[in-house]
Amino acid sequence: MKPLVVVGASLAGMSAVQSMRSGGYAGPVVVLDSSPEMPHDRPPLSKQVLAGEWDLDRAGLPMARNMSELDVDLRLGVSAVGLDPDSLQLSLSDGSTISAAGIVIATGSVPRQIPGEVPSGVFVLRTGADSLALRDELDRGPERVLVIGAGFIGAEVAATCRGRGLEVTMVEATEVPLQRVLPADLGSFVADLHRNNGVDVRLGVGLDSFLADASGAVRGVTLTDGCEIAAQVVLIGIGAVPEVSWLEDSGLALLPPQEGGGIRCDESLRAAPKVLAAGDCASWPNGSFNGERMRVEQWESALEQGTHAGKQMLFEIGAGEDPGAFSTVPWFWSDQYDAKIQMAGRADPGDEVHVVDGSVAEGRFVALFKRGDECRAALGVNRPRLAIRARMKLAETLAWDSMLELFDQ
Amino acid sequence: MKIKYDRDLCQGHNRCYLLAPELFDVDDDGYAVLLVDGEVPADLQEKANLAADNCPEYAITLVE
Numbered sequence: 001m002k003p004l005v006v007v008g009a010s011l012a013g014m015s016a017v018q019s020m021r022s023g024g025y026a027g028p029v030v031v032l033d034s035s036p037e038m039p040h041d042r043p044p045l046s047k048q049v050l051a052g053e054w055d056l057d058r059a060g061l062p063m064a065r066n067m068s069e070l071d072v073d074l075r076l077g078v079s080a081v082g083l084d085p086d087s088l089q090l091s092l093s094d095g096s097t098i099s100a101a102g103i104v105i106a107t108g109s110v111p112r113q114i115p116g117e118v119p120s121g122v123f124v125l126r127t128g129a130d131s132l133a134l135r136d137e138l139d140r141g142p143e144r145v146l147v148i149g150a151g152f153i154g155a156e157v158a159a160t161c162r163g164r165g166l167e168v169t170m171v172e173a174t175e176v177p178l179q180r181v182l183p184a185d186l187g188s189f190v191a192d193l194h195r196n197n198g199v200d201v202r203l204g205v206g207l208d209s210f211l212a213d214a215s216g217a218v219r220g221v222t223l224t225d226g227c228e229i230a231a232q233v234v235l236i237g238i239g240a241v242p243e244v245s246w247l248e249d250s251g252l253a254l255l256p257p258q259e260g261g262g263i264r265c266d267e268s269l270r271a272a273p274k275v276l277a278a279g280d281c282a283s284w285p286n287g288s289f290n291g292e293r294m295r296v297e298q299w300e301s302a303l304e305q306g307t308h309a310g311k312q313m314l315f316e317i318g319a320g321e322d323p324g325a326f327s328t329v330p331w332f333w334s335d336q337y338d339a340k341i342q343m344a345g346r347a348d349p350g351d352e353v354h355v356v357d358g359s360v361a362e363g364r365f366v367a368l369f370k371r372g373d374e375c376r377a378a379l380g381v382n383r384p385r386l387a388i389r390a391r392m393k394l395a396e397t398l399a400w401d402s403m404l405e406l407f408d409q
Numbered sequence: 410m411k412i413k414y415d416r417d418l419c420q421g422h423n424r425c426y427l428l429a430p431e432l433f434d435v436d437d438d439g440y441a442v443l444l445v446d447g448e449v450p451a452d453l454q455e456k457a458n459l460a461a462d463n464c465p466e467y468a469i470t471l472v473e
Contacts, residue, residue, distance in 0.1 A: 043420075062467070300422070303465070333439075340421070342439075384423070384435050384437070384439030385436070391427075
């Protein structure tokens with residue numbers, strides 16, 4: 001019997017496996033992952049694990065806790081290097097091939113790197129091993145940590161380092177943190193949050209070059225404005241790119257970066273018959289947002305898409321009901337210092353912003369993003385209950401008036 | 410059926426509130442609050458199962 005093959009053992013892939021099993025599929029399942037160890041749950045890697053509060057073991061993926069029940073042929077350290085959607089053949093990095101009954105692609109994304117050679121002491125943060133390597137350096141008590149990029153990874157690492165009592169400089173190339181997502185006054189809130197917690201925040205400047213000592217260890221950087229900053233540890237947090245390069249010759253449709261990147265899927269996350277994608281690498285028309293094509297790099301979306309892909313796969317092979325189209329309201333949160341930042345939906349810099357609860361000045365607010373007569377997104381800072389209720393409302397309707405009613409009570 | 414919720418394990422994913430708002434609320438810090446004391450009403454048992462199955466931190470347990 002040909003197996004169902006899941007490429008990627010992180011949240012999306014393992015959610016797909018769990019969903020196939022809970023859907024009653026008892027046949028063979030192969031799970032591949034390029035990582036030699038079982039991938040971890042990522043949110044704690046920039047927070048509790050990096051802070052030294054948790055052992056890495058505690059940051060296991062939820063569904064990996066009952067791995068034996070899932071009964072999978074888990075092949076760690078083996079990646080897929082090619083896929084033929086017609087024959088459902090996968091070529092693997094160990095030279096072998098698998099003939100599959102169906103394939104779920106959940107290869108996620110990889111951190112965007114600085115081009116060229118970098119000195120030692122320069123880190124990215126994606127995996128459990130990355131988190132431990134960075135933590136070891138922090139344990140040595142560097143005089144200053146430099147964070148390049150004020151996105152969520154960079155901002156959380158900066159906050160964790162401050163929590164450890166370390167001096168931190170955070171450099172962001174745009175004038176306002178999260179400029180692609182947030183309007184200027186809200187983005188300034190993020191910069192102020194870090195400044196108020198003792199971070200040296202530099203906006204509108206980029207990395208020019210690294211400074212290294214004779215042994216090749218980083219000693220700081222030169223910025224594009226000519227400033228030199230001495231630092232013994234550097235974290236690069238400049239985003240991620242979907243890991244789909246292995247599919248370039250597959251014949252599957254891959255989207256260019258200007259169209260959001262990733263694998264072009266239909267509304268059911270199908271890239272081809274019996275070939276599905278889930279998580280960071282999947283782009284699909286989202287029914288919750290008028291069928292707009294989206295690719296979402298968020299925890300909850302990875303879990304939901306993986307779960308859907310598992311059900312969809314059973315339907316594709318005639319072993320389950322049609323789960324229908326996949327739609328979701330993107331949702332993430334980030335904990336930085338005493339601020340719980342939560343966002344539902346998809347904001348665009350062109351949206352009108354309405355603060356409908358609290359105020360930016362007091363650091364507790366809900367902001368809604370309006371385009372035409374629709375509410376496109378809701379951002380909550382230290383307003384968790386309202387933020388999640390706004391998310392539930394967006395799942396129901398994007399109508400602006402309906403959202404406002406939630407805040408008129 | 411009884412439902413138990415462990416605040417120490419909760420990481421504030423709020424999936425329980427999303428799936429079973431009759432059983433869970435969210436407090437000011439973003440953590441779940443259990444709305445029923447002990448016994449789950451018969452008509453909410455399915456939702457209780459859903460909440461427990463979907464808690465990524467295994468903070469919700471059901472006792473028959």
